[in-house]
Amino acid sequence: MPFWAYIEPVPRAASDLDVFSAIAEPRRRRILELLATGGSRSVNELVAAMRLPQPTVSKHLAVLREVGVVAVTRDGKRRLYEIKAQELKAVNEWISRFERLWTHQLDRVKERAERLAAEARPSGAKNNRHKEN
Amino acid sequence: MPFWAYIEPVPRAASDLDVFSAIAEPRRRRILELLATGGSRSVNELVAAMRLPQPTVSKHLAVLREVGVVAVTRDGKRRLYEIKAQELKAVNEWISRFERLWTHQLDRVKERAERLAAEARPSGAKNNRHKEN
DNA sequence: TCAATATATGCCCAAAACGGCATATGTCAA
DNA sequence: TTGACATATGCCGTTTTGGGCATATATTGA
Numbered sequence: 198m199p200f201w202a203y204i205e206p207v208p209r210a211a212s213d214l215d216v217f218s219a220i221a222e223p224r225r226r227r228i229l230e231l232l233a234t235g236g237s238r239s240v241n242e243l244v245a246a247m248r249l250p251q252p253t254v255s256k257h258l259a260v261l262r263e264v265g266v267v268a269v270t271r272d273g274k275r276r277l278y279e280i281k282a283q284e285l286k287a288v289n290e291w292i293s294r295f296e297r298l299w300t301h302q303l304d305r306v307k308e309r310a311e312r313l314a315a316e317a318r319p320s321g322a323k324n325n326r327h328k329e330n
Numbered sequence: 331m332p333f334w335a336y337i338e339p340v341p342r343a344a345s346d347l348d349v350f351s352a353i354a355e356p357r358r359r360r361i362l363e364l365l366a367t368g369g370s371r372s373v374n375e376l377v378a379a380m381r382l383p384q385p386t387v388s389k390h391l392a393v394l395r396e397v398g399v400v401a402v403t404r405d406g407k408r409r410l411y412e413i414k415a416q417e418l419k420a421v422n423e424w425i426s427r428f429e430r431l432w433t434h435q436l437d438r439v440k441e442r443a444e445r446l447a448a449e450a451r452p453s454g455a456k457n458n459r460h461k462e463n
Numbered sequence: 464t465c466a467a468t469a470t471a472t473g474c475c476c477a478a479a480a481c482g483g484c485a486t487a488t489g490t491c492a493a
Numbered sequence: 494t495t496g497a498c499a500t501a502t503g504c505c506g507t508t509t510t511g512g513g514c515a516t517a518t519a520t521t522g523a
Contacts, residue, residue: 221354274490282432292422299415407469407520
């Protein structure tokens with residue numbers, strides 16, 4: 198038996214409902230975009246904008262509500278949905294941990310291009326052990 | 331029939347594999363964190379770090395590979411996985427569109443608290459049409 | 464060649480996600 | 494009240510997802 202040995206079966210991450218999975222859905226991202234530009238809207242306004250059945254929109258809104266990225270306010274028989282961007286901040290903070298990496302890696306792409314261009318000119322071609330893509 | 335009328339049934343968003351859904355999985359986020367701190371690692375190193383079965387890790391890596399957030403390099407019989415943070419930049423850019431919102435909304439929370447405190451003192455209570463939460 | 468190691472993949476199953484649809488619930492106005 | 498409108502929810506069926514497991518596919522060394 199290899200060293201990594203099977204551990205506890207882990208019974209499927211239960212109710213994994215966090216902001217990350219909430220924004221994994223394209224339509225839910227769209228809803229957030231709509232709410233971000235133009236402020237709060239009623240469900241029917243969103244339905245009209247998204248051209249989707251009302252129950253579908255309501256369910257997506259429910260998901261967004263459960264993770265706290267939107268909030269509802271009653272306004273007569275309507276419900277006005279408003280974005281709660283603070284929750285998105287958490288995602289932003291997680292992503293930002295990689296910010297240095299992607300700028301560095303972009304630099305390296307440029308570096309490599311320049312290095313390759315420089316190596317192409319002299320006749321003596323070095324054998325490069327790493328075939329980086 | 332209400333005005334929103336049911337439109338095309340939309341045959342289920344096919345293969346929706348984008349970066350957003352890739353990072354929706356906690357274990358996949360963990361993998362990215364591991365690769366971010368400490369550079370590229372072999373599958374077995376990841377398996378040891380995550381204490382998960384090797385096939386599980388390999389499958390998560392496959393997902394991350396398909397969306398381009400990681401890249402593989404052969405190193406003998408090992409495969410070294412490396413993070414490709416540029417793909418995460420797309421997510422960052424999407425999230426950043428809301429940055430102004432979450433700072434503003436934080437401001438508004440403070441504002442509202444101050445306004446309520448100020449309104450509590452004078453006796454004349456205006457009727458406010460919007461009952462914001 | 465064979466065996467060992469490292470990793471990927473395929474198959475099966477259970478759980479979850481999503482859409483369609485009907486219907487329940489709530490709210491206002493007559 | 495009743496009825497119209499606005500929205501949520503429950504049920505069902507299909508698809509997807511993720512885990513467990515066995516096994517296929519490299520790759521190296523003897």
